Amino acid sequence: MAFSDLLPFNRPRTPAETGGPADPFIALHRDMNRLFDEFTRGFGLPMAPRSAFATTWPQVEVSETETEVKVVAEVPGLEEKDLELSLQDGVLTLKGEKKSETKGPVYSERWQGQFLRSLQLGRDIDPDKVAAAFKNGVLTVTVGKRADAKNGLKHIAISKE
Secondary structure (H helix, E strand, O other), rough: OHHHHHOOOOOOOOOHHHHHOOOOHHHHHHHHHHHHHHHHHHHHHOOHHHHHHHOOOOOHHHEEEEEEEEEEEOOOOOOOEEEEEEEEEEEEEEEEOOOOOOOOOOOOOOOOOOEEEEEEEEOEEEEEEEEEEEEOEEEEEEEEOOOOHOOOOOOOOOOOO
16 A cells, blocks of 8 residues: 555545545544534534634624624625524524535535524614624624613612611
């Protein structure tokens, strides 16, 4: 056996290249990686670079002012029709699916599949003041705060009994 046969990027990957069925160990390895990526997706644990990417996709930036909360999510390769937004009890949920652009690639490092990302925005937001915009693969969601929640701090008087 030649050393080059041990290198994964030189190994034949398709049945046509190998003259027989695909290597079952490569298929098992790929399936196990996919299984662990799917399992750890909701935990947000930085397991490995690939797993960390899968668990925190899409990547977001949250900023807050006295009057609003702004969430910016990078979703390259998607269109508005691929995304679904919902807001319930102060939780913004971004849901969608990134589909493969090719039929049965031999090798791919591109992420594809369904995703769900939920962000707790707080109780101060006003669900009637929500706006979303999408441009060049960047989704921007702006949620206004309720007028009575601008300060958020309430002083309580202490009386003697």
